[in-house]
Amino acid sequence: MLKVTVLGTGNVASHFINAFSKNSDIQLVQIFNHKAETLKTYSSFDTTTQLENLKPADVYLVCIKDDYIEGLIHKINQHKAIVAHTSGSLPLLDSINRDAVFYPLQTFSKDKNITFKDLPICIETKHKSDFKILQTLANLLEAKSYAVNSEQRQDMHLAAVFVCNFVNHLYHIGHEICSQKQLPFDILKPLIQETADKINSKIPREAQTGPAKRNDKTTINRHIHQLDNPDYQEIYRYLTSSIQKTYE
Ligand SMILES: NC(=O)c1ccc[n+]([C@@H]2O[C@H](COP(=O)([O-])OP(=O)(O)OC[C@H]3O[C@@H](n4cnc5c(N)ncnc54)[C@H](OP(=O)(O)O)[C@@H]3O)[C@@H](O)[C@H]2O)c1
Incomplete structure (x- = not known):
C-alpha cells in the first residue's frame, strides 16, 4: 500500500x-x-x-x-x-x-x-x-x-503551451466572435474535432489549410477589418505571417 x-x-x-x-x-x-x-x-x-x-x-x-x-x-x-x-x-x-x-x-x-x-x-x-x-x-x-529530465520536461511544457493553452485561447476568441454576432459556437465543434483528429494521420505542417496557407490576401485583409479588438488583429497578423513563412 x-x-x-x-x-x-x-x-x-x-x-x-x-x-x-x-x-x-x-x-x-x-x-x-x-x-x-x-x-x-x-x-x-x-x-x-x-x-x-x-x-x-x-x-x-x-x-x-x-x-x-x-x-x-x-x-x-x-x-x-x-x-x-x-x-x-x-x-x-x-x-x-x-x-x-x-x-x-x-x-x-x-x-x-x-x-x-x-x-x-x-x-x-x-x-x-x-x-x-x-x-x-x-x-x-x-x-x-x-x-x-528537467530540460526535456521544460521543452515538452513549452510545446504543450502552444498545442493546448494557446489553441484554447484561440477557441476563446472564436467563441467571443460567435457570441458578439449571435452565432452558435456549437457549429464550429465538428471543425475543432476534425482539426485535432487530423494530426493522428498527418503531421501538423501537412494538415494546414486556410487563407494564410493559400495566401488569399483579400480574405486576410477583410478578416483583419472585421476584428474590433486590436489585440486580436495583432494575433491574426502574427499567426498569418508565421503560417506564410512556414510555406515560403
Ligand atoms: N492545470 C493543469 O492543467 C496542469 C497540468 C499539469 C501540471 N500542472 C501543474 O500543477 C500545479 C498546480 O496547478 P493547478 O492548475 O492545479 O493550479 P490551481 O488550480 O491554481 O491550484 C493551485 C493550488 O495552489 C495553492 N496555492 C496558491 N497560492 C499558494 C501559496 N502561496 N502557498 C501554498 N499554496 C498556494 C492554491 O490554494 P488556494 O486556491 O486555496 O489559494 C491551490 O490549492 C502547477 O505546478 C502546475 O504547473 C497544471
Whole structure:
C-alpha cells in the first residue's frame, strides 16, 4: 500500500485526490492546503493547513502554483519521504535529497472529469529507487510513465503551451466572435474535432489549410477589418505571417 499526501486543492490536486481516494492500493494519508476554505470540500479526509502537522507518508505530491512550490517544499518537515511536484517547468531542487517530479502531461480543470488511464506522467527523481516508487504510483493509476529530465520536461511544457493553452485561447476568441454576432459556437465543434483528429494521420505542417496557407490576401485583409479588438488583429497578423513563412 503506497501512502500519499496531496498538497494543494486546485485543478491538478482535485483529480489526484479523487483518483487516489478510489484506489484500494493507495492510501491517501492527508490533504494539505494553505487556506482552510477549499479543504471544506474534503471534510471526510484528514486535512491540514499546517505543514508541521503533516503525517508520515511515502510520497508528498505538491500540486500548488509554480511560484510557491520551492518555498513550500523547504518548509515540509518530512524529508525522509519523496517530495514530488507536478510542474511542467520547475527543475529538481538541489537542496532536497528526495525531491522529484511527477508531471501529468494533460490539461486539468476542477469541474471536468478526466481519466488517468494512459495519461502520460513525466517522472524525474534523484534516486533510481524513487523512480520505481513513482512509477508504481503511475501504474496504480493506469497512467503511462516516462523518464523525462528537467530540460526535456521544460521543452515538452513549452510545446504543450502552444498545442493546448494557446489553441484554447484561440477557441476563446472564436467563441467571443460567435457570441458578439449571435452565432452558435456549437457549429464550429465538428471543425475543432476534425482539426485535432487530423494530426493522428498527418503531421501538423501537412494538415494546414486556410487563407494564410493559400495566401488569399483579400480574405486576410477583410478578416483583419472585421476584428474590433486590436489585440486580436495583432494575433491574426502574427499567426498569418508565421503560417506564410512556414510555406515560403
Ligand atoms: N492545470 C493543469 O492543467 C496542469 C497540468 C499539469 C501540471 N500542472 C501543474 O500543477 C500545479 C498546480 O496547478 P493547478 O492548475 O492545479 O493550479 P490551481 O488550480 O491554481 O491550484 C493551485 C493550488 O495552489 C495553492 N496555492 C496558491 N497560492 C499558494 C501559496 N502561496 N502557498 C501554498 N499554496 C498556494 C492554491 O490554494 P488556494 O486556491 O486555496 O489559494 C491551490 O490549492 C502547477 O505546478 C502546475 O504547473 C497544471
